[in-house]
Amino acid sequence: MRNIFLFIRIYFNFIFFLFLMGVSLYMLFTYNRFQHTAYSSVAGEITGKINIQYNGVEYYFKLKKTNDSLVKANAALYNKLKQDYEMPDTTTKLAIDTLKIDTLFHKRKYLYMPAKVVGNSVSQPNNYLQLHRGSLQGVSRDLGVTDINNNVVGTVVDVSKNYSVVMSMLHRQSNISAKLKKTGETGSIVWDGVQPNVVILKDISKDVRVGKGDSVITSGFSDKFPFGLLIGTVIEVSNDNSTGTHIIKIKTGANFYNLQYVNIINNLQKDEPQQLLKSVKKINE
């Protein structure tokens, strides 16, 4: 027994080192679980407050770019107004539209919530955004996030009271279901960590013809994003010989360097299909 105590006393520094190393490696390798612990949301609140101070300065320098993209978004919305379309009237019967899109959200599926970006990175191997909008303002985990012009940005992964953390598309574990607009093939979007603003579309079979400049949009299969949001445009196509699929490089529609405002998309009808899927799985088990 005495020898054990002696051993511990002699090697105490080394044991202490191993202990601290163990704690940090444990945090690293269980980080998906760790992110949802209580003190990570406290840390989120504190870093959010610091980030917002910095963003106050940074935002001022990017006012011009933010304004430009808002003007573009406005123009796109004006172009969708009903009075811009005029056709000779062919209807013979007046039908009253009973679709409820009132303020009670009876039939509404997607609700957009704007949020200010207070923290953002593009140079790390795994990038996150921090938004100044949290659970008190209606954000929850696993919601989709788009930029002002409705191009895909990422997914909410963690929420504290007033802030939320978004896993950006520039993250190695990000996996977004995507579709080629021209031919309709679906694949998934991943990031290889090489270039910001360039992601990769996988799982598209070799015999599909893909050209430069083709649009890639969301497939609408996941409950995070509605169908047809722009992810990006094709800039390079190469072949993966081992699997017989294309590796398609895509320039993202969202510019991750100067995100100032984003929209969080809340799918109000997500519970029902999920429960259905769960009950089907239960029956088949």
Next chain:
Amino acid sequence: MSNLLKNIIRFCFFILAQVFILNQIPPLHHLVTPYIYFLFILWLPFKMGRRSVMILAFALGFCLDCFTKTYGLHTAPCVLIAYLRPFLINLLISQEGAESNYNEPSIQSMGFAPYFTYVAILTLLHHGLLFFLEALQSGGFFYFIIKTLVSAAISLLLILLTELIFARKQRFRTNTV
């Protein structure tokens, strides 16, 4: 200025500089991600106990991880270099009694060549472990080796600049050890 106050200011300064300057600048290349925040650990006083250095290193790494949302990724390399720091100082210190004559490691107290060997070795170790942990999740062996070497070189350049810009005047305290 007292030692404690100086180190508290340094702690905040290095974290903020790393998060809001080095992590914000557009990357030159995906292999270049410079770090200087761990200079805080290298600049801690000679007299500080090994356990306190390790605890401070843990806190420093964890603070940075809170900002980058990668809990543990920077903490592990910080703890490693904090553990190895005293061995290197004992090996490289040239003047007899420099630990007691001077307050903390610097060019003045250790001499240029030993000081930069000390910084270079710990920088390499820090970057090595950091990018190794990163490569475990994704990326290959050559990616890890090249990224470590390139990033460490750029970091060393930045550290040299930091040393030149923020020259630390060290008082020669006494020669009666």
